[in-house]
Amino acid sequence: MKKIAILGSTGSIGTQTLDVVDMHPEHFQVEALAAGSNTALLIEQTRRYQPKKVSVGSKELADKISPHVPAGTKVYYGSEGLIEVAAGTDADTVVTAVVGSVGLESTLAAIESGKQIGLANKETLVTAGHIVTERAASKGVSILPVDSEHSAIFQCLNGENRSGVAGITLTASGGSFRHLTREQLQQVTVEDALKHPNWSMGSKITIDSATMVNKGLEVIEAHWLFGLDYEQIDVLLHPESIIHSYVEFEDTSIIAQLGTPDMRVPIQYALTYPDRMPSPAKRLSLAQVGQLHFREMDMDRFPCLRMAYECGKMGGTATTAFNAANEVAVARFLRKEISFLKIEDIIASVLEAHRNVDNPDLEQIAACDQDSRKLASLL
Numbered sequence: 001m002k003k004i005a006i007l008g009s010t011g012s013i014g015t016q017t018l019d020v021v022d023m024h025p026e027h028f029q030v031e032a033l034a035a036g037s038n039t040a041l042l043i044e045q046t047r048r049y050q051p052k053k054v055s056v057g058s059k060e061l062a063d064k065i066s067p068h069v070p071a072g073t074k075v076y077y078g079s080e081g082l083i084e085v086a087a088g089t090d091a092d093t094v095v096t097a098v099v100g101s102v103g104l105e106s107t108l109a110a111i112e113s114g115k116q117i118g119l120a121n122k123e124t125l126v127t128a129g130h131i132v133t134e135r136a137a138s139k140g141v142s143i144l145p146v147d148s149e150h151s152a153i154f155q156c157l158n159g160e161n162r163s164g165v166a167g168i169t170l171t172a173s174g175g176s177f178r179h180l181t182r183e184q185l186q187q188v189t190v191e192d193a194l195k196h197p198n199w200s201m202g203s204k205i206t207i208d209s210a211t212m213v214n215k216g217l218e219v220i221e222a223h224w225l226f227g228l229d230y231e232q233i234d235v236l237l238h239p240e241s242i243i244h245s246y247v248e249f250e251d252t253s254i255i256a257q258l259g260t261p262d263m264r265v266p267i268q269y270a271l272t273y274p275d276r277m278p279s280p281a282k283r284l285s286l287a288q289v290g291q292l293h294f295r296e297m298d299m300d301r302f303p304c305l306r307m308a309y310e311c312g313k314m315g316g317t318a319t320t321a322f323n324a325a326n327e328v329a330v331a332r333f334l335r336k337e338i339s340f341l342k343i344e345d346i347i348a349s350v351l352e353a354h355r356n357v358d359n360p361d362l363e364q365i366a367a368c369d370q371d372s373r374k375l376a377s378l379l
Contacts, residue, residue: 002271003031005085005115007106008097009045010038012205013120013146013263017095018045020268023280028271032085034098034106037061043068053089055081082106087113093271095146096121099204100327101320101369104128104362111141118270120146122217123327127320127365129224143225144270149218150225151266152244152257157226158274160255166248168228170218171238172297175210177340178239182301188340190333207330211343216308220319223312230313235305237295242284260284304344307351316358317368318351324372325350332377346379 004021008014014035021028030049035042036057046054046069054069055076056062062077069075076084079102086094086106094110095118096103103121108128110117112135119125124132136143145151149170157165176195177185193210194203208214219233244266246256259265262281269276299306304326311318329346332338338346350372357364 001029002027002093003029003089003091004093004095004118004271005032005034005051005089005091005110006030006095006097007034007082007086007103007121008036008095008099009033010035010041011097011099013095013097013267015041016264017097017118017267017271018049019264019280020271021049024268024277027277031089031091034082034085036098039065046070046073053085055085079105083109086110087115092116093118095267095270096124097146101127101323104132104365108132108135111135111139114139114141116141117143118146118267119143120267122147122214122221123323125221125224126217126323127369128362129220129319130359131362133224144273145221145225146263146267146270147218147221148261148263148266149245150222151269153222153226153247155257155269156245156247156255160247160249162227164249164251165226165228165232166250166252167232167234168222168226168245168247169234169236170215170222170245171236171241171243172212172215173209173239173241174237175212175214176206177210178237182341185341186339190336193333193340203334204327204330207333207343208326210340211326211330212302212305213308213326213330213343213347215302216305216312217323219305219308220312230309235297237297239293240289242286242289242292258284258286304347307344307347311351314356316356317360317365318354318356320360320365320368321350321354321372322347324369325376328373328376346376349379350376 006014030051032051032053034055053074059077062075066075083106087109093116096107097120101123104124107124176193241261243256248254260282265281311322325347329343
C-alpha cells in the first residue's frame with residue numbers, strides 16, 4: 001500500500017487525487033492533507049480518510065477545524081503546517097497541488113525527507129528549477145509530473161534514449177477565448193474567462209489557460225523536467241485536447257500520448273508509476289471524435305507565451321518575476337479590478353523593470369518574488 005500526502009487537497013487537483021484513491025482504496029492510504037481556507041471540505045476529507053496530520057492557512061482556521069476532526073488527527077497551520085504535511089509523515093509520495101509560489105518551500109522539504117514528488121505545482125520549477133532538480137538528484141528523489149502535458153511527454157519518453165530526442169511539442173487548447181480576436185478580448189468578463197471548454201480546473205489556472213501563461217509556465221517546467229533547450233520545446237494549438245503532447249525523435253518518428261481530457265489519468269499514473277490500473281476516466285473513441293485540429297501558435301495573439309519563452313531563455317530570477325507578476329494580475333482580474341488584457345500589460349511592465357539575477361539562491365528568489373508582487377499590485 002502506498003502512503004500519500006496531498007498539499008492542496010481541497011483544490012481541483014487535490015479532489016481528483018482523492019477520486020483516484022477512492023477507486024483504488026486497497027492501494028492507497030492518505031497520511032496527511034493540507035488546504036488553504038476551504039475548511040468545510042477539509043473537515044469532510046479528514047473524517048473520510050482519517051489522515052494523521054492536516055494543515056490550513058492560518059491559526060484562526062486551525063482553531064476552527066480542530067473540534068471537528070478525528071481524535072487521532074493533528075492540526076497545523078501556515079507555512080510550517082505545509083512543511084509538516086509535506087515532510088513530517090510516513091508518506092511515500094507527496095502530491096504538491098497548491099497553487100502559486102507557496103508550494104516551493106514545502107516541496108523542497110519533501111525532497112529533503114526523501115519523498116517521491118507528484119508535481120502539480122508549476123511555480124516550484126518555474127521559480128527555482130535549478131535548485132529543485134539539483135536537490136532531487138542529490139537525494140535520489142523522483143519528480144513525477146502530474147500536469148497532463150508533462151505526463152504525456154514522460155510517458156512518450158519511457159524506455160527511450162534521451163539523446164535521440166529532437167524536440168517535444170506541448171499542445172494547448174487555447175482556453176476560453178481561443179476564437180476571439182484581440183479587439184474582442186477587450187470586452188470579456190471574469191465569468192466568460194472561467195468557462196474552460198475542455199478541462200475541469202481551478203479559477204487561477206483557467207485564467208492562465210486563456211492568457212496562455214499556463215502554457216508558458218509549462219514550457220519552463222519542461223525545460224527543467226526533461227533537460228531540454230528552449231529551442232527544443234514547441235507549443236501547438238489543439239482545440240480538442242485529445243493529443244496531450246508528443247515527442248519527435250532524430251529519425252523523424254513521433255510518439256504521442258492520447259486520451260480524453262481527464263486530469264485523473266495523469267494523477268493516477270504519477271501515483272502508480274510504473275504500473276497502470278483501471279481509471280475512472282472515459283475511454284477515448286477516435287471514431288467518435290472524428291477529426292482533430294491543429295494550428296501554429298501565434299505569439300502576437302498570445303504575448304504572455306512569448307514573454308515566458310524570453311524569461312526562460314534569460315534564466316535567473318526572470319521566471320520568478322514573470323510568475324509573481326502574473327499571480328497578482330490574475331488575482332486582480334478575478335476581483336474585477338482590472339480588465340483581461342491588463343494582465344499581460346502588468347506582466348510586461350514588471351519584466352521591463354526587472355533586474356535579473358543569475359543562478360539565484362532561495363533568498364534572492366524570495367526577494368524578487370516580493371518586489372515583483374509589490375510592483376504588480378500598483379500598476
